[in-house]
Amino acid sequence: MESPPVVVGQRVRAVLDVALRVPSLFITDAILNLPHDASAGFLSLLLQLALRLLGVVASIVVLVLSRRALFKFYMITAALALAATSVLVSYYATLHLNFSRASYSAALGLEFLPSNGPSLWMTLIVLQLIFGIGFITLLQVQSYSQLIILDLLIPTVGFIIELPLGVQQILVFISALVLILYTVACLAFRFRWFYYSTKYTVLLLKHMYQVYGIQLMVEDAWKKIHFPDVLRVFWLTRLATQAVFLFYVVRESSSDAGEVSYFIPWNDLSELVCNLIINGCDSTLTVLGMSAVISSIAHYLGLGILAFIGSTEEEDKRLGFVAPVLFFILALQTGLSGLKPEERLVRLCRNMCLLLTAVLHFIHGMTDPVLMSLSASHVSSYRRHLPVLLVSVCLFVLPVLLSCVLWHYYALNTWLFAVTAFCVELCLKVIVSLTVYTLFMIDGYYSVLWEKLDDYVYYVRSTGSIIEFIFGVIMFGNGAYTMMFESGSKIRACMMCLHAYFNIYLQAKNGWKTFMNRRKAVKKINSLPEVKGSESREIDDVCAICYQEFHTSARITPCHHYFHALCLRKWLYIQDTCPMCHQKVYIDDDSKENASVSNNNGFVAPNEEPAQPDADREADQELEEQNLSEDDSVECDDEEWTTEPHNSTSEEHVSDDTDSLGE
Numbered sequence: 092m093e094s095p096p097v098v099v100g101q102r103v104r105a106v107l108d109v110a111l112r113v114p115s116l117f118i119t120d121a122i123l124n125l126p127h128d129a130s131a132g133f134l135s136l137l138l139q140l141a142l143r144l145l146g147v148v149a150s151i152v153v154l155v156l157s158r159r160a161l162f163k164f165y166m167i168t169a170a171l172a173l174a175a176t177s178v179l180v181s182y183y184a185t186l187h188l189n190f191s192r193a194s195y196s197a198a199l200g201l202e203f204l205p206s207n208g209p210s211l212w213m214t215l216i217v218l219q220l221i222f223g224i225g226f227i228t229l230l231q232v233q234s235y236s237q238l239i240i241l242d243l244l245i246p247t248v249g250f251i252i253e254l255p256l257g258v259q260q261i262l263v264f265i266s267a268l269v270l271i272l273y274t275v276a277c278l279a280f281r282f283r284w285f286y287y288s289t290k291y292t293v294l295l296l297k298h299m300y301q302v303y304g305i306q307l308m309v310e311d312a313w314k315k316i317h318f319p320d321v322l323r324v325f326w327l328t329r330l331a332t333q334a335v336f337l338f339y340v341v342r343e344s345s346s347d348a349g350e351v352s353y354f355i356p357w358n359d360l361s362e363l364v365c366n367l368i369i370n371g372c373d374s375t376l377t378v379l380g381m382s383a384v385i386s387s388i389a390h391y392l393g394l395g396i397l398a399f400i401g402s403t404e405e406e407d408k409r410l411g412f413v414a415p416v417l418f419f420i421l422a423l424q425t426g427l428s429g430l431k432p433e434e435r436l437v438r439l440c441r442n443m444c445l446l447l448t449a450v451l452h453f454i455h456g457m458t459d460p461v462l463m464s465l466s467a468s469h470v471s472s473y474r475r476h477l478p479v480l481l482v483s484v485c486l487f488v489l490p491v492l493l494s495c496v497l498w499h500y501y502a503l504n505t506w507l508f509a510v511t512a513f514c515v516e517l518c519l520k521v522i523v524s525l526t527v528y529t530l531f532m533i534d535g536y537y538s539v540l541w542e543k544l545d546d547y548v549y550y551v552r553s554t555g556s557i558i559e560f561i562f563g564v565i566m567f568g569n570g571a572y573t574m575m576f577e578s579g580s581k582i583r584a585c586m587m588c589l590h591a592y593f594n595i596y597l598q599a600k601n602g603w604k605t606f607m608n609r610r611k612a613v614k615k616i617n618s619l620p621e622v623k624g625s626e627s628r629e630i631d632d633v634c635a636i637c638y639q640e641f642h643t644s645a646r647i648t649p650c651h652h653y654f655h656a657l658c659l660r661k662w663l664y665i666q667d668t669c670p671m672c673h674q675k676v677y678i679d680d681d682s683k684e685n686a687s688v689s690n691n692n693g694f695v696a697p698n699e700e701p702a703q704p705d706a707d708r709e710a711d712q713e714l715e716e717q718n719l720s721e722d723d724s725v726e727c728d729d730e731e732w733t734t735e736p737h738n739s740t741s742e743e744h745v746s747d748d749t750d751s752l753g754e
């Protein structure tokens with residue numbers, strides 16, 4: 092257990108760790124946004140470029156420093172700043188203060204210092220003392236530290252005893268020179284340390300690059316410097332500063348007009364917000380910051396929905412990752428930051444609509460498995476079902492509302508087409524989910540085996556998949572159209588390739604695979620002999636897959652095991668061996684001969700503990716061999732029909748399978 096002060100110290104350090112990296116982002120952003128001075132000559136242009144590059148590289152280096160190095164860097168910077176301030180204060184005092192008259196002519200008409208004699212020089216001495224102590228503490232020097240404080244005090248003393256102005260200025264100059272020399276000496280003394288730690292870092296990076304590769308290294312750095320947090324703080328601080336500034340301007344202009352009020356009118360407020368948003372995405376870096384903010388929002392939204400529908404799926408927590416990446420790619424693809432301000436707002440709104448539909452699709456991906464597992468497991472508590480159904484209904488209503496509103500306000504273009512297609516696709520997906528859910532619920536309500544259920548589920552799901560596939564193709568066409576006639580960028584081309592691969596090619600491949608599996612399974616089962624009607628009722632046993640009796644028909648495998656056709660078919664999607672004895676279910680002459688010896692349902696006595704599946708399999712084979720040598724009879728042993736089927740894993744496989752059918 093750590094004591095509270097230690098914990099607080101850690102917190103403060105963690106906050107500082109993020110906060111101190113933010114300035115480098117501001118500097119990078121400012122450098123990147125500086126207007127280019129095109130009128131200058133080639134050489135000065137080159138110099139400008141070099142300076143900018145240097146600035147960006149330096150701020151990036153500061154950004155990725157380790158925590159210790161970062162603190163050290165800021166301490167040295169602060170020490171230098173204190174030293175400079177101290178010198179400036181001394182110089183300022185010599186120019187503007189006059190002790191004998193105890194008054195001074197301030198530069199900007201501001202009164203920083205007290206105006207009467209003794210308290211004025213007391214203040215000056217205290218100020219210089221603070222600067223001096225701050226300087227030596229931050230620079231962490233032991234040797235001659237008292238001398239440095241004295242050195243800082245000399246100009247003030249010269250000033251108090253009223254030396255002539257020229258001498259005072261020389262004193263300031265000498266004191267400053269001593270300070271500079273001292274600082275340089277201090278830093279030079281540390282140069283060795285600096286050199287070795289830099290060398291060590293470079294070697295470490297090289298080693299890491301060789302071992303882990305560039306991607307893992309970037310990932311590691313990304314995590315270590317809390318880059319998303321830094322981006323968020325950067326973006327929010329920038330937004331807040333601009334908000335305060337704009338608010339001040341608006342209030343000034345309204346107070347000019349004679350109104351004095353702390354509330355600004357609605358029109359001004361909306362304009363202000365629009366301006367803020369436009370400024371919030373005016374460069375690649377700010378778009379990144381915006382993505383980071385979106386990431387947090389999406390993350391908590393995702394967690395909230397997961398908690399609401401009662402899912403514990405770890406995979407589904409990716410919304411905080413998916414949403415910002417999508418937003419960023421959309422921004423790059425549409426060239427958001429390079430647009431004119433008015434266009435930027437419109438483009439941003441459009442991107443947000445697309446993002447919203449994509450997020451809704453993702454949420455559907457989260458709710459669908461929960462809905463399926465609820466319906467399949469026959470949980471009848473309303474409190475479990477209601478939230479999931481509510482979310483599903485919202486997922487249906489929201490896209491409809493969105494597309495209605497958009498169609499009302501905008502004329503058809505490729506963007507509106509894409510959003511609408513996304514919305515319609517989502518609605519269809521929700522309908523498919525709800526239909527399958529209803530089918531399973533009906534099945535659960537009637538306890539009789541519903542032979543056709545599997546077929547219905549398959550038809551509904553495959554219809555959904557086919558429509559989804561068609562939408563994928565349509566979206567591809569839409570993208571190609573945009574690319575050719577509106578804006579063709581490399582990023583868009585990449586995205587189109589990804590879309591073609593994941594949403595068209597893979598989907599078609601998986602759909603085809605499912606279809607072929609199913610056809611093959613049906614074909615295999617149809618080739619098996621069938622027992623129908625009253626004959627099947629005479630079989631004194633249950634199906635080993637579903638534990639239910641044979642009412643209408645049963646299929647007999649070559650190994651003389653009886654199953655429902657439906658149960659066996661589900662099993663055959665997974666593997667094409669008999670669930671009881673692991674022999675091939677194909678009917679060819681070979682397997683017929685081999686199979687003829689096996690016995691029915693279960694070699695394991697009822698009291699025996701069920702073994703692990705693998706061990707089970709081996710045991711099976713062993714026993715089979717024993718049977719082979721002992722007993723060559725082909726008929727089934729009626730007593731063994733009643734023994735407990737031991738292959739309990741088969742049922743789990745099959746119930747899982749119904750969920751994933753047609754995907």
Ligand SMILES: [Zn+2]
Binds near residue numbers: 634635637639654658
């Ligand atoms: Zn069955």
Ligand SMILES: [Zn+2]
Binds near residue numbers: 648650652669673
């Ligand atoms: Zn068998």
